[in-house]
Amino acid sequence: MYLADRSAPSPADTGTPPDRGSLRTPAVTSAVLALGTVSLITDVSSEMVTAVLPLYLIAGLGLSPLGFGALDGLYNGVSALVQLTGGHLADRVRNHKLIAGIGYGLSALCKPLLLFAHSLGPISVILALERTGKGLRTAPRDAMISLSTPAELQGRAFGVHRAMDTTGALLGPLAAFLVLSMAVDGYDAVFGVSACVAVLGVVVLVLFVPSGGGAAVPPRPADGGGAARPDPVRLRDAMALLRLPRLRALALCAVMLGLTTVSDAFVYLLLQRRTGIGEQWFPLLPLGTAAVFLLLAVPAGALADRIGRRTVFLTGHALLLAGYGLLLWAPDWPPLPYLVLALHGMFYAATDGVLPAAVAATVPGRLRATGLALVGTGQALARFGCSLAFGAAWSLWGTGPALAAAAAGLLCCAAVAGLVLRPAAPEDGPVLPEPDPDPEPDPDPERDPERDPAPDPKPVRPSV
Template structure:
């Protein structure tokens, strides 16, 4: 992997030439995400067990909260993407979102009870929804079309390094201070502030030369609702409504294997290590063989995770296999979906297009969490996992059919000036 620290977009490479380098913007945004994910995953990794074992929430109640965690950001994702496109200042829209999430860490200190925690989680996820599409638009603007998968893979690898470190920090704090959730929230806030500082001080905004004509609402709606995005968004919704939150899988493993509470955050670490190892290789693979194909294959890994987690007898090997498959799923879908969508819209509507895909996935996963929590409450975790596995086995080939031939870039010259000589 070649990474340059000079802040110029990587250019298109000549046939048979070396891979274009990843720009400083991508690396810096990855650093912001690394620090922010240490913060967010410190809290997220203890929340499922805390809410079910200590607060006493039933699975259906946890399903609602997990659905909010997955889906409430959908309320502002399109707004964040559109504001970044319209104002041509996606950096500052992202700053607002990161700041909101940072403040929510401190708000966890006085929060007590389901309603207060729900309000804090909602504020955190609204911040995430506001920042994600503008950040991804900056990544896409700094990367050549043929290396989008690789650029997003590098960013997601740094992001996931933070996601792996966060649960480890939480685990260490709980070992030092048993039941010390307030310590987790304070340290989490410190990491969030550090990430925000890197974004404000070091990440450049969208270069003037890279700014497209400001799109109006009609142009954005035309692109989002157009034929090029219709099938990818439908496929994303179909697969997303059968994708349950990590917390449910981890709770199923915890229940089956009788895992000690202090080790619960380590399940997140295992998944994120697998994600970290696979993000860049699968991003490169997506650039070569097609992003739609890799996206669908990632859901086959998720299907395998469901089936193994549903087995009645557990072992360390089976648990590690579930974590590996879940990490593979994220590496094959997260940045790959953003890369896929960013090539299907013009530069002026890039943030809005990415936001539309992310909103679709977030809303679908909100529904998945609530439905899965309901089935778990009625039938138990094993039958709930088997039901979702069966439905996902049907949905995967349908999504594959919907995504056939979608890896063709949008026919526009508007992006030509974004990609200069290799740095």
């Protein structure tokens, strides 16, 4: 699916049979709220660590910007590689909650290990394992959100989930700031509290998230009256998704834009150096991004459902480019940190939930987690490469030229994405259909299809 400038897809786009009762389905299901609560709690835990990690590694352990870029890339790149495994496993075993639970559990297990790691090597291994857990859970979680929500409301549903997730991202740095200000061994105290909160998130997942993910679409009945058992998902089915031109377009644009998206940690470090913010206030910088994200995630998702995901998605990257411009060329005036953080948060509100909502409408339900993982993996690997390249450019050229190169690349990639993500023409073809075990025979086998077309042809499935 292209991020077309039109409203959300019809039920046919996702294989959902039309049902008048679905119009009365609530915009936010209980599964979305439960998953949002789990993400909120888990993000409090994760962002407590993320908020202090750059300062801990660079100021505490003396890591160079290039070394931090490599570690930050590892921190995000490992989860990208594991996303494909998590997505395929979730579709194959048909138990998205199980795979997501394993991912949340592994991340929670790694948090207390940071208490015993005080050198770069052990910290790198622990962070890699923690990101493995994130990679396992991301695609199954997003699949549960999309499968439990009508297609025309998925932008709003992802917006609600991202808003709850961002509430945790808002509370995490605040908790880290409070712990650092009160505890003697500040960093160890942050890691210990983070571990306890992570365990709570796993408990909420086990107790309150429906085992089936709250899927709103019932199984298609077979001719005999029972539920048709779907074919098992195989690896070649997952690879067949790459033949979908619309999914390839989304993956290509996610990779291109990811290659020019400077990581959050670098943005906060650049902002601190540009404005002279004290080290004690550094953990609070993510709060500005998270607060704006929290306020705008739901409106941005609803707007994308209404006016088109392409427009909202590209606007988000334009806002990020404006933030880079302020860091590069704006004068040193008091509102500068607030403006940069506001633009950073608006970028995430316009892209973080819109992209998975677009991907979810391109693939059938039985391969939903795999399709989400394909695009998410490409984007995360691209950001891994950007972290390495930006860290090297910072070390070689300095902050100004490195950020200017990233801004120029983002401008070019956004222009190309605007062309690639144009609305699809009907002749581009429908999305990959669900397998049909009992296709309807031609009612008139003597009919010449070239001179006498079928009386009731199936309509071409519209693009989203």
